Amino acid sequence: VGKxxxxxxNGRGRMECIRWLLAAAGVEFEEKFIExxxxxxxxxxxxxxxxxxxxxxxxxxxxxxxxxAILNYVATKYNLYGKDMKERALIDMYSExxxxxxxxxxxxxxxxxxxxxxxxxxxKQSTTNRYLPAFEKVLKSHGQDYLVxxxxxxxxxxxxxxxYLVEELDPSLLANFPxxxxxxxxxxxxxxxxxxxxxxSQRKPPMDEKxxxxxxxxxxxx
Amino acid sequence: xxxxxSLEGVELSITKERxxxxxxxxxxxPREESQEEIRKxxxxxxxxxxxxxxxHGRGRMESIRWLLAAAGVEFEEEFLExxEQYEKLQKDGRLLFGQVPLVEIxxxxxxxxxAILSYLAAKYNLHGKDPKETVRIDMYADGTLDLMLMVALAAFxxxxxxxxxxxxxxxxxxxxxxxxxxxxxxxxxxxxxxxNKFSWADIxxxxxxxxxxxxxxxxxxxxxxxxxxxxxxxxxxxxxxxxxxxSQRKPPPDSHxxEAVRNVLQL
Numbered sequence: 363v364g365k366x367x368x369x370x371x372n373g374r375g376r377m378e379c380i381r382w383l384l385a386a387a388g389v390e391f392e393e394k395f396i397e398x399x400x401x402x403x404x405x406x407x408x409x410x411x412x413x414x415x416x417x418x419x420x421x422x423x424x425x426x427x428x429x430x431a432i433l434n435y436v437a438t439k440y441n442l443y444g445k446d447m448k449e450r451a452l453i454d455m456y457s458e459x460x461x462x463x464x465x466x467x468x469x470x471x472x473x474x475x476x477x478x479x480x481x482x483x484x485x486k487q488s489t490t491n492r493y494l495p496a497f498e499k500v501l502k503s504h505g506q507d508y509l510v511x512x513x514x515x516x517x518x519x520x521x522x523x524x525x526y527l528v529e530e531l532d533p534s535l536l537a538n539f540p541x542x543x544x545x546x547x548x549x550x551x552x553x554x555x556x557x558x559x560x561x562x563s564q565r566k567p568p569m570d571e572k573x574x575x576x577x578x579x580x581x582x583x584x
Numbered sequence: 585x586x587x588x589x590s591l592e593g594v595e596l597s598i599t600k601e602r603x604x605x606x607x608x609x610x611x612x613x614p615r616e617e618s619q620e621e622i623r624k625x626x627x628x629x630x631x632x633x634x635x636x637x638x639x640h641g642r643g644r645m646e647s648i649r650w651l652l653a654a655a656g657v658e659f660e661e662e663f664l665e666x667x668e669q670y671e672k673l674q675k676d677g678r679l680l681f682g683q684v685p686l687v688e689i690x691x692x693x694x695x696x697x698x699a700i701l702s703y704l705a706a707k708y709n710l711h712g713k714d715p716k717e718t719v720r721i722d723m724y725a726d727g728t729l730d731l732m733l734m735v736a737l738a739a740f741x742x743x744x745x746x747x748x749x750x751x752x753x754x755x756x757x758x759x760x761x762x763x764x765x766x767x768x769x770x771x772x773x774x775x776x777x778x779x780n781k782f783s784w785a786d787i788x789x790x791x792x793x794x795x796x797x798x799x800x801x802x803x804x805x806x807x808x809x810x811x812x813x814x815x816x817x818x819x820x821x822x823x824x825x826x827x828x829x830x831s832q833r834k835p836p837p838d839s840h841x842x843e844a845v846r847n848v849l850q851l
Contacts, residue, residue, distance in 0.1 A: 451703040458696035458698055462681070
C-alpha cells in the first residue's frame with residue numbers, strides 16, 4: 363500500500379489544506395507537481411480527473427477529487443472526524459466556516475488591482491467581526507483544548523491553518539482572541555504539526571508574483 | 585423499501601458532565617436535572633420535526649428540502665421575510681456565522697449547507713455503507729452542488745451577467761458533469777450511482793437535472809441513461825410526492841425573491 367499521491371501545482375491553492383491535514387495526521391505523502399499546461403491536459407485525457415479539475419489525490423486505490431470529499435475521507439481514515447454523527451456535524455459546520463473565509467483569502471491574488479484594497483478591508487472585517495468571534499466563542503463555551511469533543515479533529519487543523527493565513531495578512535487581527543491564540547500555539551506544538559511548520563517540509567509558501575503567473579499559465583487563467 | 589425510518593439514528597447525547605457547547609442546545613431550556621432524568625429518553629426531543637429557517641425560495645436550502653423529502657421526513661419551515669426576524673436570529677446567537685440556512689434538528693442549531701446535508705445523509709442512511717462509498721457520494725454530490733449554486737447565485741446578477749452565468753451552467757452540465765454521470769451509470773449498469781443503493785448522490789443528481797432542464801429543456805438529449813435515471817428516481821414515492829404541486833418544493837428564483845433576500849440581508 364503506497365503513500366497518498368497529491369496532484370497539483372507547486373503552490374498552496376486548494377491543495378494546501380489537504381497537505382496540512384495529512385501532515386497533522388502524521389501521514390507521509392508524495393507530490394507530483396503539474397508544471398506545464400500539457401501536464402494538466404494529460405491528466406484530463408487519461409481520465410484521472412473526474413470533473414477535469416485538480417486537486418486530485420490517489421489514495422487507497424482511488425483517484426479522489428473535490429477538496430471536501432478528499433478532506434472528509436482523510437479525516438475519517440485517520441480518526442480526525444469526531445466520535446459520532448453529532449460531533450461530525452459540528453466539525454463540518456466549523457470546517458465550512460473556515461473554508462468560507464479561506465476561500466476569500468485564496469482568491470485575493472486574482473482580484474483586479476483597483477478592487478484589491480476594498481477586498482482586503484472586507485476580508486479583515488469578516489475575520490474580526492464574523493469568523494474569529496464565532497470560534498473564540500466555541501472555545502470559551504466549553505473551555506476545552508479543542509473545538510469538538512475535547513479531542514483534536516480536522517476542525518482544529520483547518521482553523522489553525524487559517525489563523526496562520528490571517529496572521530500573514532495582518533498579525534493584529536488576532537489581537538483580541540486569546541483562546542484562538544492558545545489553540546494555535548497548542549496545535550502548532552503537536553509533534554507532527556511542529557515538523558510541518560519547519561523549513562524543508564512540504565508546506566508551501568505564500569503565493570508570490572512568480573507562482574501566480576505560473577498558476578495562471580498552467581490553468582489557462584487570463 | 586429504500587428509505588430508512590425517519591427516527592433511526594436519533595442520538596441523545598447523554599453525558600455525565602454538563603459540557604455546554606453552544607450548538608448542542610437542548611430544546612427545553614436548561615434546568616437542573618438529576619442523573620436519572622438525564623438518562624431517560626425525552627419524547628419531545630425525539631418527536632420534534634426538523635425546522636428550516638430560510639427565505640421563501642430555493643437558494644441554498646433547496647437541496648436540504650430535497651434530501652428530507654426524499655427520506656420521507658416531515659419538516660417545518662420558518663420563512664425570513666423581514667430584517668427584524670433575521671436580526672433576532674443573530675442576536676439570539678442561533679447563527680454561528682450570522683448566516684442562513686439554519687436547521688434545528690436533534691437538539692442542534694446547524695448552519696452551513698454542506699454540514700447540514702452530510703448530517704442528514706448519514707442520519708437517513710443515504711451516505712453509503714463504508715468510507716469508499718461515502719467518498720464517492722461526496723465527490724458526486726459536491727459536483728452537482730457546485731453547479732446548482734451557480735444557478736442560485738446567477739439570480740442576483742445584473743441581466744446580462746445573469747444570462748451569461750446561466751448559459752455557462754448549461755454548458756458545464758452538458759460537457760463536464762452529465763457525461764460523467766452517464767458514464768458511471770453505463771459502467772456499472774445499476775439503477776443508482778453508488779453501491780447499487782439509493783443515496784444522497786442520486787437525490788442531488790435528480791435535483792440538478794431538473795434545475796438545468798428548466799434552463800434548457802433539451803439538455804438530456806445526448807444522455808439516454810440519465811433520462812431513464814430521471815424517470816426512475818422521480819417515481820420513488822417520496823420524491824413523486826415532493827414533485828407534485830402543493831409540496832414544500834420551491835419555484836425558481838424570480839425578481840420578487842431576489843428583492844426579498846436583498847431586503848432581509850441589506851445587500
